[in-house]
Amino acid sequence: MANFIQLVFAGLALGCIYALVALGFTIIFKASEVINFAQGEFLLVGAYVASAAFLDWHLNFFVAVLLAIIITVLVALAFERLALRRMIGRPVFTIVMITIGLDVILSTGVVVIWPQGNRSPATPFQIQSGINYGGVHFGANDLWTIAITILVCAALYVFFRYTRYGLAMRATALDQEAALAMGINIRVVYALAWGIAAAIATIGGIFLAISETTFDAGLGGIALVAFPAIILGGLDSIPGAVVGGIVIGLTEEMTQAYANLGVNFYTIAPYILMILVLLVRPYGLFGTRKVERV
């Protein structure tokens, strides 16, 4: 039983990281109907900058995190301003391809700037520390991951529910033309979406890096595992992204522990789950159904 609870806990913590990645995807998708394939590299940039600021430049941990968020957000905003804004109205998949171009540049650029290979993550506490209760080890980093994810979700809820720009973003997601007619500045909405997504990605990246003792430029690959999470929840649903992330995290931990189906089965279990869900609900669990009749 203790073993099972341990797995559930690990699955929750992993699921929270997936949820943070998936949230970034969903926020950008809702604002501009684009899937940002460079989302994983935002995690990577965030983790590298935080690590460099904390370990190489000896900054305070929280200053390092803040710096990482600022730099990642600047990269995202620059990309949004210089490339994506010119692409408004173009075919969606062409825009997606441009984000793949950014992905290639960022993942290689990070290696060019920090060529040493494996790096230690920025962390304010001992990675092994934590609480033992009833034979279950609650790692400090996992507890922090869960707590911060809840905090991020709460902040997003407040932002979308109660602020002027949150309302503007929701209106744009609902109907872009109507939002324009109401005087909403769509450019600000796009920039906000990219900024928020990059900030959340940085937080996710820092926690993802902490979950192991070292990390390298392959960190961004996690974004691919978050795809089942966003599809499972429905591409355009923010609660769906969180639920999807946690379901995928749990699935991965459980199949890794219990399913005996050959090498690496746990890596494809989330995808199989996703396909099964799509068979029943082609727009995900919480996604908006598009009605089309002939």
Next chain:
Amino acid sequence: MSASAPVATHEPPGQAAAPRGLLRSSRSRALIVAGLIVLGLVFLFGGDEWLSILDFTLIAAIAALSLNVLTGYAGQISLGITFFMGLGAYTAAWLGGNPPSAPGDPVGLGLSFLIWLPAAGIVAALAGALIGPTALRLKGFYLAIVTLALVFIGQYLFLNLRGITGGPQGRSFPAPGFGDFTFASPDPIFGFQFTTNQLYFVLLVIVLVVSAVFIANVMRSRAGRAFQAVRDNEVGAAIMGVNLFEAKMGAFILSSFLAGIAGALWASYPGFAAPNTWSLVLSIQFVAAILIGGVASVWGSILGAAFVFALPLVLEMILPQLQSASSVGLSSGNVSTIVYGALIIVFLLFEPAGVIGLIRRGQILLRRFDDRRKGGKSATVLASSESESQLDVESSKL
């Protein structure tokens, strides 16, 4: 290239009645002759370094063509092409590979290349026919992500089916050959000693030309027009009497068939592939190839493959002086990757119709030039209809 080459754009209705022929104008004949001469020169004097880049690009062009059938012409976005390439490759290895010499070796029946190459396509097409009905229920990004899942499921299968794939260490793949003659270590033909790269070059040019002409003609047929109608407007196509399911399945199966053949060649050329050869990154490179080259265009597939697959290699070759400075991480490999990423962005920003769009613009200029020389009026009409078809490509859903 030339206006009368088999570029299968969906032409405006006026022109559709009289499709341009393959060898109509003197300029296109001259271009084809020039092309043959260039190919001949490369074949004779290319040297192994350039020929291997070229061979590699030709295989990539076949794969890009297969993806363009599904994504470019029929509008179904797929990230799963490497799954079908992998299926084709392992079919080829199973049928054509050497029989196992030690107990742990992967299987191989040692059959002829004339059997394993078509079989690679057929098995991939069958897999496409099996998966199609489920996958094609989905649209847009949902389809893209499910095909992305296929890549990971494929890698898992290839990793675990050790008897066929050799597991994580990978396995060797057969080289084409006839009887005792094999591409891997060729005997002299009529007293001429050809290299492996030269032989592959000839084979690949033949396979690519046959597939390109075939695809170009399919796209001018009833089936091909149905694909394009589905892409442009599904509901509209259904109203006009296009069977959506048949059209999508047709495109999916045709695309899988070509992908299987490309996969068999992709593994056969280096003679080795491991499960992680068939990765998502490779899939994305093919999507990049058709978007950069030109969506729904045969020439676009070929030029895009050259851009995405040959350019980094060429850059790496001509940037050797950076190798010494690799201590700061700025190796020529990294530089060529960054340039490649930047070019994707720049190209899509400034030339949305891809390389083929640039060429069409060139053609329009050429026509205007002709026109001015002849003093006729007809060519301006032609030129405007040409830019119309270019607009069509841009406004399609991709």
